Structures are given as structure tokens and as C-alpha cells.
Amino acid sequence: xxxxxxxxxxxxxxxxxxxxxxxxxxxxxxxxxxxxxxxxxxxxxxxxxxxxxxxxxxxxxxxxxxxxxxxxxxxxxxxxxxxxxxxxxxxxxxxxxxxxxxxxxxxxxxxxxxxxxxxxxxxxxxxxxxxxxxxxxxxxxxxxxxxxxxxxxxxxxxxxxxxxxxxxxxxxxxxxxxxxxxxxxxxxxxxxxxxxxxxxxxxxxxxxxxxxxxxxxxxxxxxxxxxxxxxxxxxxxxxxxxxxxxxxxxxxxxxxxxxxxxxxxxxxxxxxxxxxxxxxxxxxxx
Ligand code: HPA
Numbered sequence: 001x002x003x004x005x006x007x008x009x010x011x012x013x014x015x016x017x018x019x020x021x022x023x024x025x026x027x028x029x030x031x032x033x034x035x036x037x038x039x040x041x042x043x044x045x046x047x048x049x050x051x052x053x054x055x056x057x058x059x060x061x062x063x064x065x066x067x068x069x070x071x072x073x074x075x076x077x078x079x080x081x082x083x084x085x086x087x088x089x090x091x092x093x094x095x096x097x098x099x100x101x102x103x104x105x106x107x108x109x110x111x112x113x114x115x116x117x118x119x120x121x122x123x124x125x126x127x128x129x130x131x132x133x134x135x136x137x138x139x140x141x142x143x144x145x146x147x148x149x150x151x152x153x154x155x156x157x158x159x160x161x162x163x164x165x166x167x168x169x170x171x172x173x174x175x176x177x178x179x180x181x182x183x184x185x186x187x188x189x190x191x192x193x194x195x196x197x198x199x200x201x202x203x204x205x206x207x208x209x210x211x212x213x214x215x216x217x218x219x220x221x222x223x224x225x226x227x228x229x230x231x232x233x234x235x236x237x238x239x240x241x242x243x244x245x246x247x248x249x250x251x252x253x254x255x256x257x258x259x260x261x262x263x264x265x266x267x268x269x270x271x272x273x274x275x276x277x278x279x280x281x282x283x284x285x286x
Contacts, residue, residue, distance in 0.1 A: 005149060009098070010102050012055060024070070024079060028079040030111070030114060032215060034258045035235065036082045037258065043073075047069045076273060078272055079106070087218070088192040110228065112231045112233065113223075117237065120240045124183065124211065126237055129182050130233070131185075131234075133168070133185060136209055153227065157224060162220050162224055163220070163232055167230070167231035170271045185211055187213060187234055188213075198242025233267070
């Protein structure tokens with residue numbers, strides 16, 4: 001019987017992408033809600049709809065375009081995923097993280113994740129950019145669950161340092177140069193799709209969370225499994241539930257993303273440039 005493994009599916013998808021764009025960039029970016037316009041910064045861009053890539057599911061979320069774009073960000077070639085997959089869309093976590101597996105097969109080394117989040121910590125305001133320093137996986141699931149293929153990564157993955165200190169350092173330094181007020185914090189990942197209750201936000205605060213969202217964590221875990229270096233930037237799009245009487249809406253989340261996209265775009269461009277010129281290689285796969 002011919003078995004079509006995750007490894008094979010990722011290889012097939014990567015082969016198709018290579019056919020369309022040539023050698024793949026070493027640096028990739030995942031664009032979250034409202035942040036899709038960041039891909040418009042790419043010059044000499046080649047875009048591929050997810051629907052064209054073998055084994056890619058379709059995105060169903062408004063504000064997520066569903067395209068892979070390769071092009072020049074400044075002087076550096078970058079791959080951007082314009083739109084991601086979420087567990088709440090009904091996808092299993094191996095589907096949610098499939099684009100990250102493809103990055104590994106393409107030979108990428110560094111990954112920048114972006115995400116819209118609710119701000120839990122008192123000093124966080126809509127529009128703030130938070131460098132994720134660590135996370136709480138509250139999905140009740142792990143994307144590495146199931147048989148492990150050693151070609152994709154190790155069985156028991158260390159998560160002591162998911163978010164690269166080197167890349168976080170670049171982000172802090174470049175934000176300072178750009179005069180962007182940057183903060184750091186712990187991201188709590190919940191399955192959604194409903195936003196949290198005020199009681200859940202009180203619980204998350206007690207657990208040590210600073211921002212809350214419905215993505216990023218499965219991708220970060222799989223990226224580390226795949227040996228990629230990871231930076232995750234959370235954009236605070238709204239105050240978390242209970243802070244005000246106003247309801248949280250997806251429109252507000254997308255609008256805040258669109259408003260912040262130019263600032264976040266400049267920051268990402270500068271971090272990418274630093275990655276490109278820094279001679280220190282990305283750490284070896286775990
Ligand atoms: N909660 C969860 N996910 C989110 C939020 C929020 O308040 N804002 C943007 N994504």
C-alpha cells in the first residue's frame with residue numbers, strides 16, 4: 001500500500017512552490033488578521049494562491065487572503081504567507097501547521113509570525129506591538145501529537161526557548177531605531193472562535209498571560225520541530241474581554257491590523273535586513 005505521509009505532502013507542496021518561484025528564500029513571514037497588506041511591500045513579487053498548491057487547504061477567514069508571495073523586501077528575498085489556517089476553522093493542527101512543514105522542505109531558516117491579539121496586561125493598548133517572549137498552549141492539543149517522522153523533527157521537542165533571543169534582540173534594536181514603542185509578553189493561545197469571557201481573561205492574567213489570541217502557537221511549535229528560528233510579533237488590536245463594556249468585533253481586529261500594518265511592515269523589513277546581514281548562522285535543528 002502506498003502511504004502518503006506528511007513528509008511526502010510537504011515535499012510535493014515545496015516542489016510546486018520551487019517550480020513557480022525558483023530557489024526559496026531563507027526567511028519567511030506569516031501575516032495575521034488585517035496584516036495581509038504587508039505583502040504589498042514585496043517587489044518583483046510572484047504570488048501563488050493556496051488553492052493551487054498541492055495539499056494546501058483554503059482559508060475561510062475574512063481579512064486573510066490565502067496566497068503565498070515571494071519577492072524582495074528591501075534587498076532581501078522573503079516568502080510571505082498572506083493568510084493562515086486556524087484550528088477554529090475546523091482544521092486539525094497538522095493542517096494548520098502544514099505551511100510551516102513546507103517551509104522546512106523549502107530550506108527556510110528563519111520565520112517571523114505575526115498575530116492580532118487582545119491585550120490583557122494593563123499597560124497594553126490597541127496598536128501596541130508585543131514581542132512574544134513565551135507562550136501558554138491552552139488549545140488542549142499539541143501539533144506534534146501522533147506518530148513522529150524523524151525526517152521532520154525529534155519526538156520529544158525542547159520548548160525552553162521557542163522564540164529566538166537573537167531575533168528578539170534584532171526586533172528590540174530595530175524598533176528603537178524606528179521609534180516604535182515595543183513591549184514583550186507571554187501569548188496565551190485559546191481555540192476560539194468566540195472571544196473570551198471576562199472571567200477567562202482574569203484566569204489568563206493569573207496564569208501569567210499578557211496577550212491572547214487564536215493562532216501562532218501551533219506554528220511556533222512546528223517551526224521549532226522543523227529547526228526554524230522563530231520570532232513572533234503580536235499586534236494588540238483590542239483590550240481583552242472585560243476591560244470595557246464594548247463588545248469585541250472581528251471588524252475592529254482587522255481595522256487595527258490595517259492601521260498598524262505600515263509600522264509593523266517597517267519593523268519586519270528592518271529585522272529581515274538584520275537577519276540577512278548577520279553572519280551568525282541560525283541555530284541547528286533541535
Ligand atoms: N482574543 C482572542 N483572539 C484575539 C483577540 C482577543 O481579544 N483579539 C484579536 N485576536
